[in-house]
Amino acid sequence: MRIAVAFDCFYPLSTGGGERQYRLFAEAFVDQGWQVDYLTRRQWTGPAPEVAGVQVVAVSGATRLYDEHGTRRPAASLVFAFGLFRHLVRHRRSYDAVLVSALPTLNVLAARAALVGTRTAFCSDFLEVWRPAQWREYSGPVVGRVASALQRLAVRVSPWVSAHSAMNTERLRAEGARREPVRSPGLIHGTDHIAFVPVPADPPTVVFAGRHIPDKRVEAIPAAIQFARQRVPSLRAVLLGDGPSRDSVRTAVHALGLDDVVELPGFVSQAELEATVGTAAVLVNPSRREGYGLVVVEACAAGTPVVLVRAEDNASTELVEDGVNGYVAASTDAAELGAALVRAVEGGAALRRSARDWFEQAARTRTAEAAARAILTALAGDGAHGRHEDEG
CATH class of the missing domain: 3.40.50.2000 (Glycogen Phosphorylase B;)
Incomplete structure (x- = not known):
């Protein structure tokens, strides 16, 4: 079975909770026996990063994600969404399932449009679900209202949506999720090497x-x-x-x-x-x-x-x-x-x-593996495991 994970950043070339989460998901899907393509923007020169069992694919070129105020640039979001759309159109029957980060929500709309008419199982993963007032504060009164409407649309066109907190799960319900959202039990992974320090450094x-x-x-x-x-x-x-x-x-x-x-x-x-x-x-x-x-x-x-x-x-x-x-x-x-x-x-x-x-x-x-399995269980319910057999 083959699954695509789509996010415009890749850990460790950029660092943050989202980057680590999707890298962990990709590796957890491999552990479950899936072939994995990680669809992202180019953040490297030369060959793509090598990850065991994961093919890292640049669907768009290098872009600057944030402006001088730390706000995501709409142009960068558009470039990646178009690249994701183009890749999925070209490979629209190659994937049994697609997991798309809803940061930004344009990714979801682009991927859904590209896969219209296929039987590819689909889940939008929401790192955050914002209130309308948040969008207006972050992006201004005009762009913020548009972004809020796009978020609501992204939730409603997604067969499955997932989140990682009670707060965001409830917000997905309020935005009109078509099914009960998948709430992962947590995202702990790769912390086994962190030793317990019973006494902190002095001075505190x-x-x-x-x-x-x-x-x-x-x-x-x-x-x-x-x-x-x-x-x-x-x-x-x-x-x-x-x-x-x-x-x-x-x-x-x-x-x-x-x-x-x-x-x-x-x-x-x-x-x-x-x-x-x-x-x-x-x-x-x-x-x-x-x-x-x-x-x-x-x-x-x-x-x-x-x-x-x-x-x-x-x-x-x-x-x-x-x-x-x-x-x-x-x-x-x-x-x-x-x-x-x-x-x-x-x-x-x-x-x-x-x-x-x-x-x-x-x-x-609360492991990342448990979160990945919860998402795969939902996707399998949409026939992801049997798609190739049915089409064969």
Whole structure:
């Protein structure tokens, strides 16, 4: 059986939760005995990346995905959607099933149009499902309304849709999903090598890891650090990553006199990232928008508790149990967020052991393989396993 996975980024040539998720799905499909094509944009020079059992196929050329504000460029989305459409038209009877990332939703519409008249099983995977107000805020009043309408259309034309949180599953239902959405049990994979660190580094360090964009609200962290240092004077912070909000973050650090307390090293290697997160006293992510929150899982694998911020569009808070693997602050207010950081730091070895125990339980039930199997089960229900036999 042959399946295509379509997403315009490929891990590790670009890094992020979505990139890792679809790479993991492709590898999990191989483990289930499927031939897999990973359809993406060209991010490499020379031969395509080699992945055991996976053929990585560039369906569009190299494009710049984001503008200077960290917003996805519509032109880049159009280029990839057209390339995906063209590839699937040429190979419209080659695939038993297609899994398309709905980021952006143009991918779904292009793929569905290309496969009209075939018996190819089809699932649209939603990393996030946005409210209309989110779209307008992100893309402006005109483009935002169009994008919101396209999202709704993408949900309704998809035979199957899948998501990875209760929040996004409910939103798919509200958008008019034709069938009950496939909600995966989780996305844990490849964390076996992360060792439990029972005692963090001294002095205690707060770590942020991710892009510095408005939705992540990284600039709120320095004031929270200043508040927390009233209780934990030796507390330091390392804010990993880069992006359009970096200058605002640096300005906040300097204005509070924390230049010797808060480090801004930019992006680092995966090995350095894991070492920094693993030895931290707490990982903080004040993001207002997360579709799942893979970084929570990876931090807890090392025993590092996490502090998140409750927000209407933040599904990652579903992963945190207060006092078990971290805390959820009510807001990014310096006192609220700072107090949560203090609780996590003072939780000490007991909270770290508890966070690791949470991870070990989740690792048995919330695997990427289980998510892939759930999607394949839905697709098989549409006859994916018997298509070639019927046509033969």
